[in-house]
Amino acid sequence: MTSPDLCLVSAVGGSVFMEELLEVVADAVRRAGGRARTARGRFPEPGSDTVYVVVPHEYFYVTPVADRPAPELLRRTIAFCVEHPGTMTFDRTAALVGSLAGAVDINVDSTGELRRRGVAVEHFQLGYTPLWDRWGGDPEADRSVDVTYLGTAERRRSLLLNGYSRDLDELRVRLLTPPHEPMGPERVDFLPGEAKFAHLANSRFLINLHREQSKALEWVRVLEALTNGCVVLTEPSTDVEPLLPGKHLVVASATSLGAVAAALASDSGRERDLRAAGYDFVRNGLDLPGSAQTLISLATSLVDGRAEVAPLPPLPEPAASPTEKPLAVDTPSWDPRFAGVTSLDRSVSEAEVMACALAVERTTFAQRASGRDWQDHRPAMPGSGVDVLIVQRPGEPDPDGLVLDLLGGTVQPERILLCGDGTPAPTRSNATAVLHHEMPLGRGVARNSLLERSAADHVLVLDAGLRASRHLVERLLAADADVAHCPIGDPKSGLVAALPPERHRLARIPYLGCGYLVRRPVLDKLGGWTADPLLEGLEDHVFWRSTESSVLVQQVLLQRQLPDPPVRPVDLHPQRVWASIC
Amino acid sequence: MNDDLSDLPGPVRAELTRLRAERVVFVSEREKLLAQLREADESARELLADRDRLAAQVAELPETVRSSEEQTASIEALRAELATARQERDALRNELTGTRAERDALRLRLLDAEVVLGGREPSAPVAAASTSGADRIAAAEARAAHLARELAATRATVSWRVTAPLRAVRRKSR
Numbered sequence: 001m002t003s004p005d006l007c008l009v010s011a012v013g014g015s016v017f018m019e020e021l022l023e024v025v026a027d028a029v030r031r032a033g034g035r036a037r038t039a040r041g042r043f044p045e046p047g048s049d050t051v052y053v054v055v056p057h058e059y060f061y062v063t064p065v066a067d068r069p070a071p072e073l074l075r076r077t078i079a080f081c082v083e084h085p086g087t088m089t090f091d092r093t094a095a096l097v098g099s100l101a102g103a104v105d106i107n108v109d110s111t112g113e114l115r116r117r118g119v120a121v122e123h124f125q126l127g128y129t130p131l132w133d134r135w136g137g138d139p140e141a142d143r144s145v146d147v148t149y150l151g152t153a154e155r156r157r158s159l160l161l162n163g164y165s166r167d168l169d170e171l172r173v174r175l176l177t178p179p180h181e182p183m184g185p186e187r188v189d190f191l192p193g194e195a196k197f198a199h200l201a202n203s204r205f206l207i208n209l210h211r212e213q214s215k216a217l218e219w220v221r222v223l224e225a226l227t228n229g230c231v232v233l234t235e236p237s238t239d240v241e242p243l244l245p246g247k248h249l250v251v252a253s254a255t256s257l258g259a260v261a262a263a264l265a266s267d268s269g270r271e272r273d274l275r276a277a278g279y280d281f282v283r284n285g286l287d288l289p290g291s292a293q294t295l296i297s298l299a300t301s302l303v304d305g306r307a308e309v310a311p312l313p314p315l316p317e318p319a320a321s322p323t324e325k326p327l328a329v330d331t332p333s334w335d336p337r338f339a340g341v342t343s344l345d346r347s348v349s350e351a352e353v354m355a356c357a358l359a360v361e362r363t364t365f366a367q368r369a370s371g372r373d374w375q376d377h378r379p380a381m382p383g384s385g386v387d388v389l390i391v392q393r394p395g396e397p398d399p400d401g402l403v404l405d406l407l408g409g410t411v412q413p414e415r416i417l418l419c420g421d422g423t424p425a426p427t428r429s430n431a432t433a434v435l436h437h438e439m440p441l442g443r444g445v446a447r448n449s450l451l452e453r454s455a456a457d458h459v460l461v462l463d464a465g466l467r468a469s470r471h472l473v474e475r476l477l478a479a480d481a482d483v484a485h486c487p488i489g490d491p492k493s494g495l496v497a498a499l500p501p502e503r504h505r506l507a508r509i510p511y512l513g514c515g516y517l518v519r520r521p522v523l524d525k526l527g528g529w530t531a532d533p534l535l536e537g538l539e540d541h542v543f544w545r546s547t548e549s550s551v552l553v554q555q556v557l558l559q560r561q562l563p564d565p566p567v568r569p570v571d572l573h574p575q576r577v578w579a580s581i582c
Numbered sequence: 583m584n585d586d587l588s589d590l591p592g593p594v595r596a597e598l599t600r601l602r603a604e605r606v607v608f609v610s611e612r613e614k615l616l617a618q619l620r621e622a623d624e625s626a627r628e629l630l631a632d633r634d635r636l637a638a639q640v641a642e643l644p645e646t647v648r649s650s651e652e653q654t655a656s657i658e659a660l661r662a663e664l665a666t667a668r669q670e671r672d673a674l675r676n677e678l679t680g681t682r683a684e685r686d687a688l689r690l691r692l693l694d695a696e697v698v699l700g701g702r703e704p705s706a707p708v709a710a711a712s713t714s715g716a717d718r719i720a721a722a723e724a725r726a727a728h729l730a731r732e733l734a735a736t737r738a739t740v741s742w743r744v745t746a747p748l749r750a751v752r753r754k755s756r
Contacts, residue, residue: 167689236699236700245697245700246697246700250693250696250697250700251696251697251699251700252693252696252697252699252700253696253699256692256696259689259692259693260689260692260693260696262686262689263686263689263690263692263693264693266686266689266690267690267693
């Protein structure tokens with residue numbers, strides 16, 4: 001008897017990861033001697049021996065009602081379960097499996113929980129697949145990334161990643177933290193399929209953190225890493241077995257993972273042992289062919305289409321495909337008080353409208369009347385081709401610590417030009433030259449004045465209140481881009497400015513700020529920064545909206561204290577200010 | 583003057599012509615001498631000014647010598663201070679290297695402690711393990727926490743030590 005025709009169907013508009021996973025399963029079935037194919041959207045017309053496989057919590061929630069399979073097809077459909085107990089998606093899965101003819105589950109804990117609930121489910125152990133392996137087991141292969149992280153941005157994980165930045169400072173790091181949104185094609189912070197496997201094969205260590213309250217090991221991600229010789233460092237998980245902590249991967253408390261990565265990076269023997277043991281375990285210790293045989297056997301038993309199934313539970317009607325993808329709601333704003341469109345809801349009083357106009361008028365007057373005084377402190381140090389512009393606004397911390405960070409960096413700037421914009425004139429500074437504004441004139445005016453003194457090819461734009469890694473200038477320069485920027489550590493959000501500039505996102509939220517290295521011609525073309533007093537606090541947002549190309553250097557190279565600016569027009573009349581930009 | 587000398591006797595006429603020629607030469611010579619006199623007068627005035635200036639400098643010389651001696655002393659003092667600062671910097675660099683090595687060792691010890699703890703599931707209560715296992719885990723947990731604190735303290739110390747020369751320079755330059 002020939003094996004059944006397994007058709008693994010993913011939902012149009014579903015996760016690209018599920019599609020990749022079903023491809024792996026199909027490949028494993030074929031290698032085990034079975035027949036398997038993949039499809040998207042509506043179930044293809046069945047042959048006499050066709051059995052379908054779907055990831056239920058996604059397929060039935062994403063596929064339009066008209067495209068859902070008829071009951072007779074559900075009698076020959078197997079649920080491929082991937083979610084852990086304790087999550088909403090697991091509960092969706094559990095509610096759906098009774099409506100399908102059979103079920104397999106890739107996790108030990110969820111298999112147990114489904115069985116406890118009376119569902120007949122087989123454990124499907126994932127394992128080695130050549131579809132994922134871009135390494136091949138060569139222990140001498142070069143890896144240009146020391147530490148990587150792949151996971152959607154979320155506050156808990158961002159705080160942890162920021163906490164690792166000092167331990168990882170000397171290492172080559174790539175933190176890929178895309179927003180929690182439906183992801184499409186490859187982008188700088190999202191690597192599907194081939195790009196992901198190549199990246200893992202090029203990385204020494206993967207830090208693995210759970211999303212929100214989850215404690216379950218991200219098995220697929222871990223297997224992808226181990227298959228590519230990327231040593232996994234994870235926070236404690238509920239279902240690590242049959243992997244052995246300390247042998248196949250390292251399990252450490254979440255707050256220590258940065259120090260653990262730095263320790264392992266300095267111990268090449270241990271790293272090599274972990275890499276080899278993890279790869280060997282995935283190749284020889286996990287029985288994916290056996291799982292494929294189980295699936296074939298289960299499918300064989302369902303070919304007649306006579307399985308008893310319950311009707312599908314009530315399901316929400318999937319929304320029509322939106323013309324514009326929804327944006328993550330948890331992307332932190334750069335500004336501590338103004339978050340773009342979400343800050344426009346409150347009503348504005350007449351007094352606030354008037355106060356806004358007065359604030360603009362006051363700054364306009366100051367821009368005409370204020371005294372400006374330059375003081376030279378030290379000669380320029382030619383060589384790097386980088387000048388740094390730092391503006392200190394009223395209420396912001398003394399920038400001298402930041403200046404010392406830059407002077408102690410691996411690449412020293414030619415000039416550090418500092419402007420005290422309405423702040424007390426410093427009696428002494430380690431900057432090259434200091435411009436003192438008697439009255440606050442705005443960050444844009446201050447930066448434009450500093451720019452006139454700059455003569456370098458690149459300009460690094462910073463604000464007081466930041467502290468810099470010693471590698472900041474070196475790594476931003478290495479990006480060799482018109483504009484290079486990096487995520488910035490923040491005491492409240494963990495990471496801010498961790499996403500690349502995207503027009504649709506910038507239209508809704510000012511999520512990018514200073515901390516960028518820009519080529520001088522780019523600034524000259526833009527005419528510097530906006531000096532409009534109405535846009536105080538949004539000067540960088542206006543810059544980013546005008547930026548045509550940039551590179552995100554995915555390592556935390558700057559830390560900021562939580563800024564608390566004085567009241568600005570955008571705080572008084574946000575609608576007027578935002579409308580003037582958009 | 584009548585230039586017609588035809589009615590004069592020949593010898594007189596010749597003598598007069600010679601005298602006239604001599605007069606032209608003497609007038610020219612006089613102009614030249616007058617110009618030289620003016621130049622000499624100018625030079626004399628400049629020399630007098632130089633003399634006065636030099637006299638003033640001579641008067642200031644003791645003060646200049648004193649100031650120069652003070653500057654030399656100051657330069658020597660600064661050189662000595664620089665040498666001390668360099669020694670201090672080198673000592674601090676050595677100390678930094680040592681502290682970094684200490685930090686790296688602490689990280690490795692932390693790694694070992696975490697590996698001991700690693701097999702424990704996050705939700706598994708310690709009491710579920712055997713008594714000796716529980717003790718071992720508790721001890722490792724305490725050790726990991728202690729090492730993490732020690733590492734944080736070392737980091738703070740490293741930062742304070744590394745910035746010491748800069749702080750010293752700032753103090754001196756205030």
